[in-house]
Amino acid sequence: MAIKGSGFQRKSRAASDIPTCSLADIAFLLMIFFMVTTVFQTDRERPIVWPEALAAEKIDEKQKNILNIWMERDGRVFMNDQAFPLEQVSDYVAPLYAASERALVISIRGDREVPYIYMDQLQKELVAAGVVRVVFAAQLEQSMQRERR
Numbered sequence: 001m002a003i004k005g006s007g008f009q010r011k012s013r014a015a016s017d018i019p020t021c022s023l024a025d026i027a028f029l030l031m032i033f034f035m036v037t038t039v040f041q042t043d044r045e046r047p048i049v050w051p052e053a054l055a056a057e058k059i060d061e062k063q064k065n066i067l068n069i070w071m072e073r074d075g076r077v078f079m080n081d082q083a084f085p086l087e088q089v090s091d092y093v094a095p096l097y098a099a100s101e102r103a104l105v106i107s108i109r110g111d112r113e114v115p116y117i118y119m120d121q122l123q124k125e126l127v128a129a130g131v132v133r134v135v136f137a138a139q140l141e142q143s144m145q146r147e148r149r
Contacts, residue, residue, distance in 0.1 A: 065103050067096060068137075071110040075118040086118070089125040097131050109137040 069089070070078040077084045084092060097104045106126060110119060126134055 065100060066105050066107055067093070068107045068109055069122070071108065071114050071118060071122060073111045073113045073115075075114070075121075077122065086121050086125065089122060090129040093126065093131060094129040097129055102132070104131070105133045105135060106131050107135050107137050 067079065072078075075086060077086055077089060079089075079092060093106070108119075108122065123134070
C-alpha cells in the first residue's frame with residue numbers, strides 16, 4: 001500500500017535569479033589577468049652611431065605623440081620596427097599626423113654617417129605629409145634619456 005501525502009514535497013525548482021555576489025570578484029580577476037598579460041609595444045633600439053650635439057632641448061611630449069623614424073647609413077627607414085621605402089614615408093605619416101590633430105612630433109634618429117641626400121629626401125617626404133614638428137635626436141639627448149630612467 002502506497003502512502004499518499006506523506007508530508008514530503010519535492011523542492012527542486014530552478015532558481016530564477018542569477019547570483020551576483022561573485023561577479024565583482026570575477027571582474028577583478030579578469031582585470032588583473034589582462035593587466036599582467038598585456039605587452040606594451042616599444043621601439044627596438046637600432047644599431048646606429050648617434051650624431052653629437054653641443055646642446056639639446058628636452059621634448060616635453062607624451063610618448064604616444066612622438067613617432068621615431070630611424071634612418072640607417074644605407075638609407076633604410078624604420079618606423080614602428082617596420083622597414084619602409086623612403087618614397088612611402090609621406091603615405092604612412094600623413095594619416096597619423098592628421099589623426100593626432102597636428103600634435104605628432106617626428107623624431108628623426110639617424111646614423112652619424114647617413115649621407116645628406118637621404119636626410120634631404122626624408123625631409124621632403126615629411127614636408128609632403130604636412131608635418132611641421134620635426135626634431136633630430138643626438139648623442140646628448142640619448143644620454144639625457146638614460147639618466148631619467
